[in-house]
Amino acid sequence: MLSWELIKKLLWDLDKDILEHMNRLAQEYDWHFNYFLDSYTHYKGYSIVITDHNFKIQCCSENIFKMTGYKSEELINHTPSLLQGEKTDCNSKRLIKKATQDELPFNTRLVNYRKNGDLYGCEIISFPIFNGNFEVSHFIAFEKEYFV
Template sequence: MGLEDLVAALAVDSETAVVVTDGELSHPGPTILYVNGAFERMTGYLSSELLGKTPRLLQGERTSLATRRALARALRKGQRTKVALINYRKSGEAYRCEVEVFPILDRDGVLVNAVALEREVRRRPGRRSTMGDL
């Protein structure tokens, strides 16, 4: 059983959005190998529209470049990381999400895959947003 099969077996019924990518970090970025149903519901994309594409297609003008760079740095170092960022649904609607990324390294310490767990962060009434006007 490969990594994608294992993650799929664990994530298929999860309410947490899960995406698995390869380990390519240079431009145009990693390639999506798997997304679960929760990821499809959160983004509005079907898995067939995402497989083979880069997660960068979810980013837009309000996605923080500094956060994207911090995420890439952590992955290059093989470090698990958690970031908050603004992504965009297929409809173009911006949404805030918290993304925890787990690097998968080979025996030589080279990044071969990344597994990301994502959850949408909704602002509570009466609380100020720290991520723009969302």
């Protein structure tokens, strides 16, 4: 498993607030990673969303606002399903549910809804984060908008 200290070095271009918040969570939960995240960490087009094991958003990068219309602090303690609606694909939702239940990474695209109700396409690449007891404590998702 990869330690948070190694992963944190890969996230060098994140805004200070999310990196500090992630660092607090990582220390509190003794984060470890089974997957190398380097291919997503330096691409500024991704928003980062961290959820706990119950899928409640714990923190997200400031650029989430541009994609969703929600400020990062508005999303805290909500589940990402807040962004879903009638046109969100049920198969994608099932894939996410199954992958998270099986503690596996996943990559999917789905239709989400901005705060103002407009649709947008969202690509999600997500990985489980394990604690020192090898239990999933959080999930990290790299998300970016694509055209619907």
